Amino acid sequence: MTDALARRDIGAAIRIYRRWTGASQTDIGMMIGIPQPHVSGIERGNRQVITIDLIERVADGLGIPRKMLGLAPLEDAGPESGPVPASQGEWLSGRRFLGAHRGELTKAVYDLYPESVRLGNTGILIPPQWRLPAPIDLSDVTLRWQEETPRPAVNGGERETKHVRPLLSKGRDYSRYHRAMRDLARPRLFENRLCYRLLDVAPVGDRGAQQLDLDLTLGEMCYFDMIDVGEALAHEAALAARTAEGKFSADGVAWEHLPFRRLIRDPFELATYPLMISVSTLTVRASRAGSTFYMLRRNAAKVAIAGGMLSVFPTGVFQPASVLPAPNSPDFDLWRNVMREYSEEFLGNPEHDGDGPPVDYVNDEPFRSLDTARREGRIRVYCLGVGIDSLNYVGDVLTLAVFDSDVFDAIFDGMVDQNDEGDVDTEEYNFTPEAMRRLLDTQPIAPSGAACLHLASEYLSEEVLT
Numbered sequence: 001m002t003d004a005l006a007r008r009d010i011g012a013a014i015r016i017y018r019r020w021t022g023a024s025q026t027d028i029g030m031m032i033g034i035p036q037p038h039v040s041g042i043e044r045g046n047r048q049v050i051t052i053d054l055i056e057r058v059a060d061g062l063g064i065p066r067k068m069l070g071l072a073p074l075e076d077a078g079p080e081s082g083p084v085p086a087s088q089g090e091w092l093s094g095r096r097f098l099g100a101h102r103g104e105l106t107k108a109v110y111d112l113y114p115e116s117v118r119l120g121n122t123g124i125l126i127p128p129q130w131r132l133p134a135p136i137d138l139s140d141v142t143l144r145w146q147e148e149t150p151r152p153a154v155n156g157g158e159r160e161t162k163h164v165r166p167l168l169s170k171g172r173d174y175s176r177y178h179r180a181m182r183d184l185a186r187p188r189l190f191e192n193r194l195c196y197r198l199l200d201v202a203p204v205g206d207r208g209a210q211q212l213d214l215d216l217t218l219g220e221m222c223y224f225d226m227i228d229v230g231e232a233l234a235h236e237a238a239l240a241a242r243t244a245e246g247k248f249s250a251d252g253v254a255w256e257h258l259p260f261r262r263l264i265r266d267p268f269e270l271a272t273y274p275l276m277i278s279v280s281t282l283t284v285r286a287s288r289a290g291s292t293f294y295m296l297r298r299n300a301a302k303v304a305i306a307g308g309m310l311s312v313f314p315t316g317v318f319q320p321a322s323v324l325p326a327p328n329s330p331d332f333d334l335w336r337n338v339m340r341e342y343s344e345e346f347l348g349n350p351e352h353d354g355d356g357p358p359v360d361y362v363n364d365e366p367f368r369s370l371d372t373a374r375r376e377g378r379i380r381v382y383c384l385g386v387g388i389d390s391l392n393y394v395g396d397v398l399t400l401a402v403f404d405s406d407v408f409d410a411i412f413d414g415m416v417d418q419n420d421e422g423d424v425d426t427e428e429y430n431f432t433p434e435a436m437r438r439l440l441d442t443q444p445i446a447p448s449g450a451a452c453l454h455l456a457s458e459y460l461s462e463e464v465l466t
Helices: 002-006 010-021 025-032 036-044 052-062 083-100 102-110 159-164 177-184 223-241 259-263 334-346 367-375 405-411 433-442 447-461
Strands: 141-145 167-169 194-202 214-222 277-286 296-298 315-317 379-389 395-404 422-424
Touching: 002 010, 010 025, 010 036, 010 052, 025 036, 025 052, 083 102, 083 167, 083 177, 083 223, 102 223, 159 223, 159 259, 177 223, 194 223, 194 277, 214 223, 214 379, 223 259, 277 334, 277 405, 277 447, 315 334, 334 367, 334 379, 334 395, 367 379, 367 405, 379 447, 395 405, 395 447, 433 447
Parallel strands: 141 214, 277 395
Antiparallel strands: 194 214, 277 315, 296 422, 379 395
């Protein structure tokens, strides 16, 4: 073990640890905060552990002295009473308040923005120039790659975030929000993966044209870049809304109480901050008996965002699934990103987390069946628009996928009841404007999911979607 640790051979260290403790790969995954398939890949040598963050998690999760892995020791926070534990306890209290009131906070923050950029009551911001007059086929969304991604003006380390970053040790704050989350409130899914950053949304062309399209320019960023800005914004709003008695009050959510949000007052100035882009998909099973869809209840213990809320699914960060760089990577494609999310969220397959070989979209299932059905017109995939979550400034490509019932039943025959992000809601909802509006009025729904439902219900009412 000493030799394995000196070489930072994490696969060998885990094998030795399991041999002497009897721990399963699932046990190891829970201890260090990664899925069991990832543990298996590390043991087999298919996954290399090279990031300091993951090495620290291995050391701390398995109780290995940090110095044996060449890591600096954690600084002693001192006695249980004192400024450090008090600061961290207050931060955790704010984090819990955020989790308990995320829906109310979204509404309170949403009301700060002009009505012209608000999409109904969804919590999603869309400027007029980003709006689509009608759904377009997902293939009509053009992705452009910008090789040199500019450094954002705001990264979450500014003095305006000091009030949402607790003390790490005496006289020393956590330098970034994600580091506090990592140490004090780590969700199950919390890895600093490479993501695509939205840099520009080209206005749609002539509204009178027969063919509409949308151009998105993308660059690189990392997942924790979003946490450092987005969750700091959300935490700041929570502190503003919390009264001295610990109650929620929307009256406190005002620009004068939100110094960090004032730094990024215009969320559509995409050079100001790193805007991570996700893809949210309302999935519909269409049959002669009526069209229906499912929702996912996001588990707050598993996810960093929108825990406890209903969401359309699949929903996932737009990011590479292999080591191949954009724009030549086969992963630089919105439909393939959605297909991977179907594989993970509907069928419970292991996540393609960006450090393995390229996905074989042509031959591997369920990608082959999904692609074939889409080419044959038995799956129709539409882009409904692009928007930004008002609470935490996360971007979303809002999509709708309509499956013929026989295709849905064949591909998702093994559909899971729960996945790595939450539990599939037991109710199967009718795909009608009335049912979707009722759902929006009565349930806490993640903003991107609410936007998909809102736009789909509008287009159905106008008979734009058939």
